[in-house]
Amino acid sequence: MSTGDHATHRDEVGAYLLGALSDAERAAFEGHLVDCAECRTEVERLRPAADLLPRSVEQVEPPPTLKRSLMEVVEREARERDGAPATQRRTPLGERLRRALGGSLRPALAGAAVVLAVAIGFGIGQLGGGDEGRTVVAQTTLPDASGSLKVHDDDTGTLEVRGMPSLSGDRVYQAWVQRDGMIEPEPTFEVGADGSGVVAVPEDLSDAQAVMVTREPRGGARAPSEKPILTVTL
Amino acid sequence: MVTADIRNLADEEVMQLVGDGDPRAFELFYDRHGGAAFSLAYRMVGDRVMAEDISQEAFLSIWRSRMRYDPARGSVRTWVLGIVHNRTIDALRRGAVHERRREQFDGIEERHEARERTDVEAARREEARSVRSALETLPAEQRRTIELAYFGGFSHSQIAELLDEPIGTIKGRMRLGLDKLRDQLADFAAGEFA
Numbered sequence: 001m002s003t004g005d006h007a008t009h010r011d012e013v014g015a016y017l018l019g020a021l022s023d024a025e026r027a028a029f030e031g032h033l034v035d036c037a038e039c040r041t042e043v044e045r046l047r048p049a050a051d052l053l054p055r056s057v058e059q060v061e062p063p064p065t066l067k068r069s070l071m072e073v074v075e076r077e078a079r080e081r082d083g084a085p086a087t088q089r090r091t092p093l094g095e096r097l098r099r100a101l102g103g104s105l106r107p108a109l110a111g112a113a114v115v116l117a118v119a120i121g122f123g124i125g126q127l128g129g130g131d132e133g134r135t136v137v138a139q140t141t142l143p144d145a146s147g148s149l150k151v152h153d154d155d156t157g158t159l160e161v162r163g164m165p166s167l168s169g170d171r172v173y174q175a176w177v178q179r180d181g182m183i184e185p186e187p188t189f190e191v192g193a194d195g196s197g198v199v200a201v202p203e204d205l206s207d208a209q210a211v212m213v214t215r216e217p218r219g220g221a222r223a224p225s226e227k228p229i230l231t232v233t234l
Numbered sequence: 235m236v237t238a239d240i241r242n243l244a245d246e247e248v249m250q251l252v253g254d255g256d257p258r259a260f261e262l263f264y265d266r267h268g269g270a271a272f273s274l275a276y277r278m279v280g281d282r283v284m285a286e287d288i289s290q291e292a293f294l295s296i297w298r299s300r301m302r303y304d305p306a307r308g309s310v311r312t313w314v315l316g317i318v319h320n321r322t323i324d325a326l327r328r329g330a331v332h333e334r335r336r337e338q339f340d341g342i343e344e345r346h347e348a349r350e351r352t353d354v355e356a357a358r359r360e361e362a363r364s365v366r367s368a369l370e371t372l373p374a375e376q377r378r379t380i381e382l383a384y385f386g387g388f389s390h391s392q393i394a395e396l397l398d399e400p401i402g403t404i405k406g407r408m409r410l411g412l413d414k415l416r417d418q419l420a421d422f423a424a425g426e427f428a
Contacts, residue, residue, distance in 0.1 A: 018384045022389055022391075054315040056369060058277070062273075066268065066272060071264075072299075116251065204298050
């Protein structure tokens with residue numbers, strides 16, 4: 001990171017929070033945030049002010065047709081899901097997590113416990129459901145590593161990696177989804193002694209640009225702390 | 235219809251049920267935040283039909299993607315409004331709406347105002363007044379720059395062109411304005427409204 005880059009990006013903190021950067025500028029800014037603790041701190045310092053802006057809006061009555069049309073779609077899709085043949089039906093993720101964790105899932109536990117459970121508890125066989133899907137090969141900066149992402153028929157994904165180094169006790173791998181220029185945190189995962197591992201990406205990937213992997217502290221991070229070491233471009 | 239047993243759940247618990255694919259939880263989620271979402275989209279595009287389309291897209295994306303709400307990112311309301319804001323900016327930059335908004339920006343009239351039917355709605359009106367009062371304390375050029383960016387969906391370079399100012403000046407106003415707003419709203423943000 002050069003000083004010039006930092007000065008440029010530091011001046012863009014306000015524009016970033018207000019949504020006033022172009023897609024390319026926003027992607028560059030978020031790339032800079034990965035390496036720059038000072039800019040990350042400034043973004044988090046000013047974010048509460050930007051978050052309150054939509055609350056200044058005078059409330060207007062939405063048309064009744066909005067709720068009606070939304071609920072028609074939602075109920076139809078719920079019915080279709082419930083009525084799908086057993087081979088295609090997928091148990092909701094929350095229920096699977098509850099079963100895996102052996103009890104109710106409180107919000108306070110939802111962070112680290114959930115992501116770890118998803119990473120460890122569910123493999124390709126459990127999530128894939130025998131669908132056709134498609135497989136996309138990953139690019140990686142690690143010399144002996146490789147990986148691929150299977151995108152299932154329902155647009156969720158399963159990332160499989162091989163040849164990844166084992167990490168020390170307080171570090172884990174974490175998946176990320178890039179969408180609309182934003183980077184969203186996904187589950188953490190670990191690899192076995194042979195360097196292979198599997199992680200579910202329980203997101204709709206139909207409009208995602210990439211799925212990435214970084215090394216993060218155990219429990220996961222809200223924003224990547226390094227440049228991706230493995231990337232699947234969608 | 236939303237039943238009494240879920241109506242008392244906290245937003246975070248409702249979102250877990252939405253993540254499980256529960257249509258009743260989704261209806262409750264919409265009942266709580268649909269008005270604020272539509273209001274934001276309408277404030278930005280000034281067109282009820284387009285605001286309805288954007289709100290519908292945003293809520294359906296949440297329904298279909300599942301499990302994407304992360305409490306670490308702030309309240310459910312902040313999260314939903316962030317999604318609506320991003321989608322509205324995308325719509326503004328895709329379409330010709332900007333040209334019309336460019337002409338209308340100073341004269342947006344709020345019509346079809348929501349009725350104050352509940353204490354929650356009354357509190358939201360009070361909250362809106364507080365944030366608007368804080369905005370009013372900013373120097374006029376900072377406030378206008380922030381409003382053009384956040385509500386107008388204009389990029390910093392478009393704003394520089396509109397106001398005939400250097401881009402560096404516009405970026406500086408955005409950052410300074412947010413900084414000042416943060417000070418004004420410090421107490422407000424600490425006890426974030428539900």
